[in-house]
Amino acid sequence: MTPPQDPDEPRFDHQFFEGPANPHASVVIPSADGSRGGNVSRLIETLRSQSHVPLEVLTVIGVRPNGRARNRGAERVSGKYVVFLDDDVEVHDRDLLKKIFELLESAPGGIGAVGPSQTLPSNANPFQRRCARELERVHAPEVDTPIESDMVTHACLAMALETYREVGGEHEHLPRGTDPDLRARLRRIGRTILLVPHCSIGHPPPTEMKALVRTAYRNGYGSAQVARHFPDYSLPTASDHLAQAGDSRSILERGIGYLGRTARAVREGKFLRIAYEVAYGAGWGAGTVLDTQRNKLVLKRAAKPFLRALGGMLQARKEQRPALRFLTYHRIADLPGFPLCVSPTEFERQLDWLASERLLIPFEQAIRILDGARALERDSVAITFDDGYADNFTEALPRLLKHGADACFFLVTDRIGGLGEFGWVRKLGPPNYHILTWDQAREMKAAGMTIAAHTTRHQRLSALSEMDARECIDGSLRGIAREIGTPTTLFAYPYGRARDFGVRDMHVLENLGVETAFSAIHGAVNRETHRLAIPRIPIDPSDTLKTFQAKARGAFDFLGALRP
Structure with a gap:
């Protein structure tokens, strides 16, 4: 029986066509589910019947955001040209690719990207036709000659694969705005962006008012996220195919432009445009004020002084003995406001303080203390990293090397060299979560780091059958042994809370030769600690240096009993 497809696993449906025309073209279609209501399969059959037959069509399934999906697709194709298609477009011109490549071949050194005009699909309903009349950028008439235009979008965009790589591909951080970003980077290297004459595709606007409001809200929310976190990429869009959008604008300038558009829609009596702008503004406001992940960090940072004081009082009531604590990090990256990402500067400050207090010990020494082979003479801290991100x-x-320190890195082995696309990371927002390569892992091992197992795809063990749990643990252990050259007896549970693993999984680990397993249960090692459920102390960007110091000294240990 074939196991069910892991919904968090990116998939690639790669189809090669017989008798491809020259120049060879590769088509990449990002798609959330690989179907889009059956349109992806219809689109592929349409491409198969083009007068210029492409070399291959690659559907990238389940990778978000779309900029990241396009990059993953471009890495896997080999044509001279790459064509990006949205999964909801309608190709109604049998000569679409022929016209595209005739234009690209006419001036290969100067053209950056080309694309057809966007029109309504053949089955557009009355609401969509009204959208085309009232909303900007929904319908652009075909042109008679190549025109420099900002209406060339990823709905259908073609360019030389070499040029795509030259400009660095798509910006993978952006939840919205990859079209103007790519166009701007192409223009910086002197390339043009042209509409293909006598050529169009059908690109559907929302089919009803509810869908229109939802789309506008999502666009506003995404724009606010870009403006907040990536202001240099907060680029305006042109209103039609003859205008160019220009450079990035301040929030004030964009706000004035928004009010102007809304007022014009009211003056002209365009009801759908008014609805769109109101929903867009609501999304912008929510994206600015209700940034969930950022607000969580703000609230956590605000609460931690109180927790620090409470923990200090609880500590004062107990007899203090030397304690061993394991710190858990995920990423070291300069991405302010994003979960998991401790900044490099803050990480340096933390290492400096640990060294000055003589708290930091080698990971191997910490394991010997757990074995009872070495006495614990004073409070000590060892460092661990989960998931194996490239940073x-x-x-x-x-x-770490600068400070003469080391750490244990728990790797999700089937993700090595790819992306951390597991579900809990997807919810955290737009930054890319690249996973390191095996070559990098081997170099870390050679530098004195410890490399250990964290399952094959970051599966929650408690949600798996015993057979599946054994398979994902064993696969990870075997992957480490094969690629690093040294077997590991160390393991960290994905998610790692008490509800995420159990006695069954601990028995599986024992049977597979694992001697030490780490959880995400908060606390220090004590006499009651099970060797296959070692607690750890999470470090995240909401920790100030004072909070970090308190965590390393045990003031937050009491949280393990409150939130196992």
């Missing part, structure tokens, strides 16, 4: 190698490793 563990580029940012954490150099700083």
